[in-house]
Amino acid sequence: MGELGVEHFLFLSAALFIIGMMGVLTRRNLLIIFMCVELMINAVNLSLVAFGWELDHLGGQGFAIFTIAVAAAEAAVGLAIILALSRRQKTMDVDEIRSLRD
């Protein structure tokens, strides 16, 4: 891999995705888990752009823009749920949260 190829970006993307996945699996803080999900979404964006770059196609970048938009909506809704949970349940521990009710 002397030249800068798509494999470089794909390995970086895979590393970021797996680090994010490990964070989701091992952390218990709801906010940290949320950040790790954002990290995984970004890793997927990176591989989308990398494939588009390899194939000389703009669809990868277009798809990444849609992903960013949906991730923004997801962030708004997810953070609102976290706020509502922190008001009702008084904990951010995913092991303690068992329902969305009081």
Place this chain on the structure above:
Amino acid sequence: MPWDVIIFYLIAAVCITSAVGVVVANNPVHAGVFLVICFLNIAATFVMMGAEFLAVVQVIVYTGAILVLVLFVLMLVDPDDLPEFHTARPVQRVVGLLLGAILLLEVGAAILSRTVTGARGDATAQNIAAAGGNTQALGRVLYSDYLLAFEVVSLVLLVGVIGAIVLALPERLGEQISITRRGTISLGHPRGTDAALPAGPAGETPMVDRETPSPTPEPTTAGGRTLIMVTDPDERTTVGTRP
């Protein structure tokens, strides 16, 4: 080794280090700052792949909007509610590391053994330069090939915003609104004319200053207009008519 590969390795090293920092940081604010660093480096890799517009969007949307939102929520949540990192169960950590290692092996094998089967697109460097640059070329693709998806995404964003507002509303909003309506300032009715009005019908009190009922009130003028203070806006509207 070419220069771009060296720069890529630098960016990748910072990116992975800060991503690990997100996972292992004890303080959630530190995790958020690590995430900002990671996202900025991802934007740098976008620039390396010729996706300049996407890099700018990444910086604006992720580090500018989403991360600020995350940090605001961090400040709003009671820090006593946040669990410590090292209280994670050992079983969870072992299973997480194991699954991560397995997935890394699988993805590595997939990347190294893959073959390109798709047809090459027409977005070569010459064509993009002919279109006027990355932003112009991407805009043409978005507004022609992906027009329907674009509109659907705008709908998704709208629904997401409405859902976020509904979810984040306080529980007893009605009471809060009725509390905030007290002590408003009403414009337009001079205090002297209100004092001269008769008592309103059915238990309404006339609009006089109840604490210090003065028969000769001094109107406070602000910019040539007379201001009076009332404590209840509903009471204000039921007394008499404007002369």
